[in-house]
Amino acid sequence: MGLVGGMLVAAGLLLLSIFNPPAFGAVRGFFSEITTPVASAFTWVRTSVAGVPEGVSSYVNVRGENARLKKQIADNELLVERARTLNQENRHLREMLKLHDVSTDAVVVARLVASSMGSTRRYATLNAGGWQGVKAGQPVRQPDGLIGQVVETSPNTARVLLIVDPESIVPVRRTRDGLPAIATGRGDGLLDIRSASVATMIFQPGDTFVTSGTGGIFSPNIPVARVIRTSRDIAVAQPSANPDALDFALVQATFLPDPTPTPSPKPSPSAKPKAGKK
Incomplete structure (x- = not known):
């Protein structure tokens, strides 16, 4: 019954388009007003579903790039801190060497x-x-x-x-x-x-x-x-x-060096007694 009804409707529309084109145009516009929103909705759903994998991929890529940039910034900050420390040590060492050169002690x-x-x-x-x-x-x-x-x-x-x-x-x-x-x-x-x-x-x-x-x-x-x-x-x-x-x-060096110890006098050798005459 559905197929026969559809065929009758199609035949009626065909006859209407032949013998009364203005009326057929009005009917066609009526059906367009009904089907256009439905078709638009299906098109939006199809486009959205098709874009889901690409959106997920873009999110994953952006997140990975963000993590990479954060790590790069942290590494750069570490390098800058090491450079500052090294520069400070070099400055202090130069000051020490300068002090060494002008010091006599x-x-x-x-x-x-x-x-x-x-x-x-x-x-x-x-x-x-x-x-x-x-x-x-x-x-x-x-x-x-x-x-x-x-x-x-x-x-x-x-x-x-x-x-x-x-x-x-x-x-x-x-x-x-x-x-x-x-x-x-x-x-x-x-x-x-x-x-x-x-x-x-x-x-x-x-x-x-x-x-x-x-x-x-x-x-x-x-x-x-x-x-x-x-x-x-x-x-x-x-x-x-x-x-x-x-x-x-x-x-x-100490400001005043330790005093040099005074050497103690060596004892003079004692005179040997002369042998007595027999």
Whole structure:
């Protein structure tokens, strides 16, 4: 019945198109209005379904490219940081070599390979020792200021007592008037400055201190510290050379060499007694 009905409708439309073209045009427009949205919907669905694999592929490619670019940025940042660190080390080394060239008492420029920062005892280790001329008692410094003093040596290493250690004592003088003082470590990265005389010394924030040369160990005029706050007759000072950013250091000979021991006189040979006459 459906096939016969369809054939009758088709025949009717054929006759209508032959004998009454305007009416056939109206019927055709009516059916177009009905079928066009349906056809458009099917076309959109077909196009969307066909574009799904391409969209998924594009998403995967974009995500992979994004991950690759992030990794490249991270690698570039690491390279930039390494370049900055290397440039800073090279700058410090050039400053140390320049200081070595102008110093008349320089022993060796060495790298500080270890430092005790986690306790109140503050030591550092140099990668130079007795074979490079380093001896116990010698001062260690940077261009910015004094670092400490060698306390132990081995053939290729040396242990340095930093000036911020509580056992460190450095004779200093104030630069603006030359008044003598003593700088001792606090164990917390700072220094205490005390008067070296019985008279009370008035300290002021900003006062700077350098080595005085007293004691014959440290050469005069090496920067040591700057006062940051005061408390009665004691001032708290910041070291001129930052102990937490040490890389290279210059070992110097002691300011006054050890006195040459006076040789003891050799005993004169005693005279042999003459043989008596028989």
